[in-house]
Amino acid sequence: MFGLDKKDTSLLMIVAVLTMFAPFILNPFPTDSGLAQFNAGYPDLMQRFVIFGIFAIGFNILFGLTGYLSFGHAAFLGIGSYSAVWMFKLLSMNIIPAIILSVIVSGLFAVVIGYVSLRRSGIYFSILTLAFAQMCYNMAYSVLGNPASSYNLTNGETGLQLLLDDPRVLGVSATADGSIPVTNLFGLEMRGSETIEMGAWSFSFSAGYYVSAIIMLLSFYIAIRVFRSPFGMMLRAVKCNQNRMNFTGLSTRPYTLAAFVISGMYAGLAGGLMACMDPLAGAERMQWTASGEVVLMTILGGAGTLIGPVLGAGAIKYMENIFSKINDTVLHGWFSFLPDGLEDFVVFVIHPFVGKGWHLTLGLVFMAVVIFLPGGLVEGGQRIMNLIKRRKKSDDDAAETQPAAE
Amino acid sequence: MGILEVKGVGKRFGGLQALGDVNLSVQENTCHAIIGPNGAGKSTLLNCLIGKLIPDTGSVMFDGQSVLGRKPFEINQMGISRVFQTPEIFGDLSVLENMMIPIFAARDGAFELNAFSSVSSQKDVIERAEKVLEEMNMADKRHMNAASMSRGDKRRLEIGMCLSQEPRLLLLDEPTAGMARADTNNTIDLLKEIKEERDITIAIIEHDMHVVFSLADRITVLAQGTPLVEDTPEKIKGHPKVREAYLGESA
Numbered sequence: 001m002f003g004l005d006k007k008d009t010s011l012l013m014i015v016a017v018l019t020m021f022a023p024f025i026l027n028p029f030p031t032d033s034g035l036a037q038f039n040a041g042y043p044d045l046m047q048r049f050v051i052f053g054i055f056a057i058g059f060n061i062l063f064g065l066t067g068y069l070s071f072g073h074a075a076f077l078g079i080g081s082y083s084a085v086w087m088f089k090l091l092s093m094n095i096i097p098a099i100i101l102s103v104i105v106s107g108l109f110a111v112v113i114g115y116v117s118l119r120r121s122g123i124y125f126s127i128l129t130l131a132f133a134q135m136c137y138n139m140a141y142s143v144l145g146n147p148a149s150s151y152n153l154t155n156g157e158t159g160l161q162l163l164l165d166d167p168r169v170l171g172v173s174a175t176a177d178g179s180i181p182v183t184n185l186f187g188l189e190m191r192g193s194e195t196i197e198m199g200a201w202s203f204s205f206s207a208g209y210y211v212s213a214i215i216m217l218l219s220f221y222i223a224i225r226v227f228r229s230p231f232g233m234m235l236r237a238v239k240c241n242q243n244r245m246n247f248t249g250l251s252t253r254p255y256t257l258a259a260f261v262i263s264g265m266y267a268g269l270a271g272g273l274m275a276c277m278d279p280l281a282g283a284e285r286m287q288w289t290a291s292g293e294v295v296l297m298t299i300l301g302g303a304g305t306l307i308g309p310v311l312g313a314g315a316i317k318y319m320e321n322i323f324s325k326i327n328d329t330v331l332h333g334w335f336s337f338l339p340d341g342l343e344d345f346v347v348f349v350i351h352p353f354v355g356k357g358w359h360l361t362l363g364l365v366f367m368a369v370v371i372f373l374p375g376g377l378v379e380g381g382q383r384i385m386n387l388i389k390r391r392k393k394s395d396d397d398a399a400e401t402q403p404a405a406e
Numbered sequence: 407m408g409i410l411e412v413k414g415v416g417k418r419f420g421g422l423q424a425l426g427d428v429n430l431s432v433q434e435n436t437c438h439a440i441i442g443p444n445g446a447g448k449s450t451l452l453n454c455l456i457g458k459l460i461p462d463t464g465s466v467m468f469d470g471q472s473v474l475g476r477k478p479f480e481i482n483q484m485g486i487s488r489v490f491q492t493p494e495i496f497g498d499l500s501v502l503e504n505m506m507i508p509i510f511a512a513r514d515g516a517f518e519l520n521a522f523s524s525v526s527s528q529k530d531v532i533e534r535a536e537k538v539l540e541e542m543n544m545a546d547k548r549h550m551n552a553a554s555m556s557r558g559d560k561r562r563l564e565i566g567m568c569l570s571q572e573p574r575l576l577l578l579d580e581p582t583a584g585m586a587r588a589d590t591n592n593t594i595d596l597l598k599e600i601k602e603e604r605d606i607t608i609a610i611i612e613h614d615m616h617v618v619f620s621l622a623d624r625i626t627v628l629a630q631g632t633p634l635v636e637d638t639p640e641k642i643k644g645h646p647k648v649r650e651a652y653l654g655e656s657a
Contacts, residue, residue, distance in 0.1 A: 003524060004524075005524075005526065225521065225522050226521045226522075228524045228525060228526075229520055229521045229522060229523055229524060230510055230518070230520050230523065230525055230528060230531075231519060231520050231521040232521070232525075233499070233503060233506070233507065233510075233525055236496075236499060237496050237507055239498065240496040240498045240499060241494055241495065241496050241497065243490075243494055244494040244495060244496060245479075245507075246477070246478040246479050246482075247456065247478050247479075247482055247487070247488050247490075248479075248482060248487075248507060248511050248567065249479050249482035249483045249508070249511040249516060249571065250479055250507070250511045250517070251479045251516040251517050254516075255517065
């Protein structure tokens with residue numbers, strides 16, 4: 001279906017079902033139960049899952065296929081966000097033109113940055129991309145963000161925001177009640193959401209999440225097509241042996257540049273979507289830590305695999321938002337059944353790993369994955385599947401041999 | 407006029423004159439071997455032919471066109487394929503994929519942004535790749551990871567990849583270096599077969615005299631960056647200058 005083979009179609013279908021039912025799947029615990037804080041099914045976080053999923057899918061087209069490790073992809077994310085907010089300020093609050101502009105502008109930046117950076121490979125390429133991203137960050141933070149100058153493109157520290165006196169040529173500067181209009185898709189408001197109570201559970205369905213999820217599915221589908229195309233095969237060949245490629249009559253530079261631009265456009269799309277969900281853009285989105293985060297996501301999930309980056313993005317965003325909320329009060333609540341001294345000790349031991357210390361847990365998980373599962377979470381999944389298959393097979397064998405033994 | 411004409415090529419690395427005034431003419435549909443002791447400039451000469459090095463002086467013409475200043479992929483597109491000393495293949499890809507890449511390159515040129523068509527729909531390329539694999543007796547290995555094959559098989563695959571593009575000139579750089587005797591003999595048989603069955607010109611650089619004398623129609627002996635003699639294998643065998651270059655003056 002859709003020009004995919006059976007295996008890829010079923011993968012796409014599984015991802016589609018999971019994303020469409022995510023508000024249920026991510027909310028397994030009743031609202032009043034003590035475990036409710038592990039529920040991730042609220043719109044804000046679900047949006048982040050799919051948007052960072054898009055970011056990581058795009059990054060994987062560059063890093064997973066060609067092996068070029070870019071340390072500056074957050075620049076495209078930020079550029080996408082700024083472009084989208086400018087579209088909201090100048091044209092209209094519809095998200096379609098904003099998304100289109102953010103993809104185009106980040107694509108243009110990717111052409112320039114890629115053209116220069118791809119002259120080198122390996123660590124030098126990584127450093128060049130990092131340098132470009134830091135330049136973009138500093139430009140956005142100070143040079144282009146000085147409210148007093150006429151080149152105020154980014155509004156510096158405060159971040160680019162919507163104002164009541166923005167022109168919005170195809171819309172209104174302010175609504176009837178004097179507030180800033182909200183982002184929408186032909187009238188469907190992005191922040192609109194519907195909450196359904198079912199017994200002890202409550203599920204919220206947000207328009208913003210579903211729009212992002214559909215765009216994520218579309219990006220995922222395109223990524224599968226790229227992976228399975230002759231172009232994708234050439235990108236894997238670039239990772240293997242550039243020398244052989246050159247002596248086989250293939251020019252490697254346009255291939256790597258195309259991959260770089262495609263992944264830059266994905267990052268721009270993710271940045272644009274972020275601004276659609278919450279129309280403001282700050283320079284911190286372009287900082288090098290954000291670039292590092294997408295590298296972590298891709299490696300944690302499994303670089304070069306289709307679903308890996310999405311899993312990695314989900315895992316990291318889940319930890320960031322859920323683990324960080326576990327503070328000492330919560331811990332004391334959990335361990336209150338222990339004797340006082342022991343309770344304090346257990347809380348003391350766990351304290352560094354949760355709450356503000358969630359980075360420590362992430363670091364340990366990341367180390368464990370890199371050391372024991374170089375193929376990321378996807379490899380972990382495959383190993384478990386193989387184990388089950390083998391066990392099933394040996395059970396079958398045992399069942400077959402038993403009658404003979406009698 | 408040969409298909410490959412090397413005229414007055416010289417290359418200097420700092421104080422070392424690696425090549426001085428090399429003249430060489432490779433005739434179409436022959437196998438021309440270039441031999442010489444270590445440091446004679448064989449590899450430098452080869453690198454000048456395929457665009458890795460640009461000689462300081464002289465000219466290299468392939469089929470009437472200069473190859474100097476062109477990039478390796480452009481030279482390949484002119485019809486020159488190269489086999490390396492250590493097999494250069496795509497290790498992480500399957501054998502079939504390895505074979506498809508040069509066929510894509512021959513069909514679509516140096517770059518094609520066909521990111522939306524699936525590999526499995528490229529029937530003509532797959533068919534051709536399978537055919538070449540059969541000719542190379544590797545059809546049963548098509549789904550193997552290329553890196554996991556033996557050295558001899560990797561060499562066979564690399565030669566197959568070059569032949570799949572139907573080049574007019576095949577350059578071989580010590581194709582049997584570091585191989586076991588059996589693998590060497592297999593490679594010789596394979597190259598003999600190629601030579602007999604196809605309209606192809608082969609230029610080979612080799613240390614192993616057994617390989618050279620079983621394949622070559624003409625031999626050029628290179629010593630200290632200049633061609634010493636060029637002749638048929640029979641005459642080269644007993645040539646006093648050649649013995650001198652290889653074994654020293656006392657011989």
